[in-house]
Amino acid sequence: xxxxxxxxxxxxxxxxxxxxxxxxxxxxxxxxxxxxxxxxxxxxxxxxxxxxxxxxxxxxxxxxxxxxxxxxxxx
Numbered sequence: 287x288x289x290x291x292x293x294x295x296x297x298x299x300x301x302x303x304x305x306x307x308x309x310x311x312x313x314x315x316x317x318x319x320x321x322x323x324x325x326x327x328x329x330x331x332x333x334x335x336x337x338x339x340x341x342x343x344x345x346x347x348x349x350x351x352x353x354x355x356x357x358x359x360x361x
Contacts, residue, residue: 290341297337301334301335304327304330305354307327308328308331309323310359312325335347
């Protein structure tokens with residue numbers, strides 16, 4: 287596996303970890319610290335997804351996103 291592909295594999299693993307641990311309902315918290323942590327995590331997810339899409343791994347990134355997005359948030 288090339289260095290670039292290995293790097294993208296690491297980014298996919300990172301994205302999966304971020305999605306698994308993300309508080310998908312942070313916006314509804316009355317605790318500002320919870321909201322702030324959720325927003326920071328979401329911004330990190332967006333950056334990693336963007337990097338993967340730019341590198342040609344859009345399908346893989348989207349598949350992971352769909353896998354971890356709670357059903358009640360899908361429309």
